[in-house]
Amino acid sequence: MRHEIYDVVILGGGPAGLSAAINATIRNKKVVVVEQEPSMTSLKKAPKIDNYLGLPGSSGQDMLASFNEHARSMDVEIVARRVEAIGEFDGYYNILLGENMIQSLSLIIATGVPYKATLPREDDYVGKGLGYCATCDGPIYRGKDILIVAHGPEAEYEANFMAEICRQVYYLPLYKNIGELDERVELLPRTRPQAVMGKDMVEGLELANGQAIQVEGIFILGAETAPDRLVPGLLIEDNHIKVNRQMETNLPGVYAAGDCTGAPYQVAKAVGEGLVAGLAASKYSSRKK
Numbered sequence: 091m092r093h094e095i096y097d098v099v100i101l102g103g104g105p106a107g108l109s110a111a112i113n114a115t116i117r118n119k120k121v122v123v124v125e126q127e128p129s130m131t132s133l134k135k136a137p138k139i140d141n142y143l144g145l146p147g148s149s150g151q152d153m154l155a156s157f158n159e160h161a162r163s164m165d166v167e168i169v170a171r172r173v174e175a176i177g178e179f180d181g182y183y184n185i186l187l188g189e190n191m192i193q194s195l196s197l198i199i200a201t202g203v204p205y206k207a208t209l210p211r212e213d214d215y216v217g218k219g220l221g222y223c224a225t226c227d228g229p230i231y232r233g234k235d236i237l238i239v240a241h242g243p244e245a246e247y248e249a250n251f252m253a254e255i256c257r258q259v260y261y262l263p264l265y266k267n268i269g270e271l272d273e274r275v276e277l278l279p280r281t282r283p284q285a286v287m288g289k290d291m292v293e294g295l296e297l298a299n300g301q302a303i304q305v306e307g308i309f310i311l312g313a314e315t316a317p318d319r320l321v322p323g324l325l326i327e328d329n330h331i332k333v334n335r336q337m338e339t340n341l342p343g344v345y346a347a348g349d350c351t352g353a354p355y356q357v358a359k360a361v362g363e364g365l366v367a368g369l370a371a372s373k374y375s376s377r378k379k
C-alpha cells in the first residue's frame with residue numbers, strides 16, 4: 091500500500107464503501123478502501139436482487155463483482171485488511187491495519203450491519219477482560235491465560251501473536267478449515283460460547299459442550315464490527331451510527347453510509363448514502379488542506 095496521507099479512508103468494500111470511493115476519486119481525492127474479506131459483504135449473500143433500478147434479477151455476487159470492477163477501472167486502491175482500531179491526533183485519523191498504520195484527513199464508515207453482543211452481559215465485561223482487538227490490548231495480558239473466540243480465519247494471526255506473550259492461548263473456532271496456528275495455541279473443539287464467567291472481571295468462559303475454561307482475557311475476533319468500538323466517541327442511536335443528511339456523524343471528518351446507519355438494509359440506499367458521504371468527505375478534506 092502507498093505511504094502517504096489519504097484524503098479519504100473508507101472502511102468496508104460493500105456497495106456503500108465502493109460508491110463512496112468512486113465519487114471521492116472523481117473529486118480527485120487520494121482514496122483507499124479497506125475491506126477485511128469481500129465474502130463477508132452482505133451483497134455477496136443475496137441470491138437475487140429485483141429492486142435495484144435498471145438491473146432486475148441480478149445476483150448479489152454478480153452485482154458486487156461489477157461494483158468492484160468499476161472501482162478498479164478508476165484505479166481505486168483496495169486493501170484487503172481488517173481495520174482494528176482508529177484514533178484521532180492533531181486533526182488526522184490514524185487507522186491501525188494489523189502491524190501497519192495509515193493516516194487520513196477524513197473517514198467513511200461503511201461496515202454493514204453493526205455487531206450486536208451475543209453473550210449474556212457481554213457489554214458489561216468490555217474493558218474488564220473482554221475485548222475485540224487482541225493485538226491492541228496484548229501487553230495487558232503478558233504472562234496470562236486468554237481465550238480467543240474466532241469467527242473467521244483472520245483471528246489466527248492474532249492468536250499466533252498472543253502466543254508469543256501470553257502463558258496460554260485457547261482458540262475457539264466458530265468456522266471450518268483452521269489454518270496455521272502456533273503450536274503453543276490450544277485448539278478447542280468447535281462449539282458455541284455460552285456465558286462469560288466472573289462477577290465484575292472476566293474469569294473464564296463457559297462453552298455449550300459443558301467445558302468451562304478459566305482465563306483472564308477473552309477476545310471476540312472476526313465478527314462484524316461495532317463501529318463505536320472502532321472509533322471511540324462515535325454516537326450510536328438504536329444500534330446504528332447517528333448521521334445527518336450529509337452523512338456526517340458527531341465527529342469532525344467522520345461520515346457513515348449504508349447498513350451501518352440503519353434500515354432499510356438495501357443496496358440502493360447504501361449506494362446513495364455512499365455517494366453523499368464520498369462527496370461530503372471530499373469537501374471536508376479539501377477544506378482541511
Ligand SMILES: Cc1cc2nc3c(=O)[nH]c(=O)nc-3n(C[C@H](O)[C@H](O)[C@H](O)COP(=O)(O)OP(=O)(O)OC[C@H]3O[C@@H](n4cnc5c(N)ncnc54)[C@H](O)[C@@H]3O)c2cc1C
Binds near residue numbers: 101124150202315
Ligand atoms: C441474503 C440477503 C439478501 C438480500 N437481498 C437484498 C435485495 O433483494 N435487495 C436489496 O436491495 N438488498 C438486499 N440485501 C441487503 C444488501 O446486501 C445490503 O443492504 C447491502 O449490501 C449493504 O451495503 P453496505 O455497503 O452498507 O454493507 P455490506 O455489503 O455488508 O459491506 C460492508 C463491508 O464492510 C466490511 N467490514 C466490516 N468491518 C470491517 C473492518 N473492521 N475492517 C474492514 N472491513 C470491514 C465487511 O467485510 C463488508 O464486506 C440482502 C442481504 C442479504 C444478506
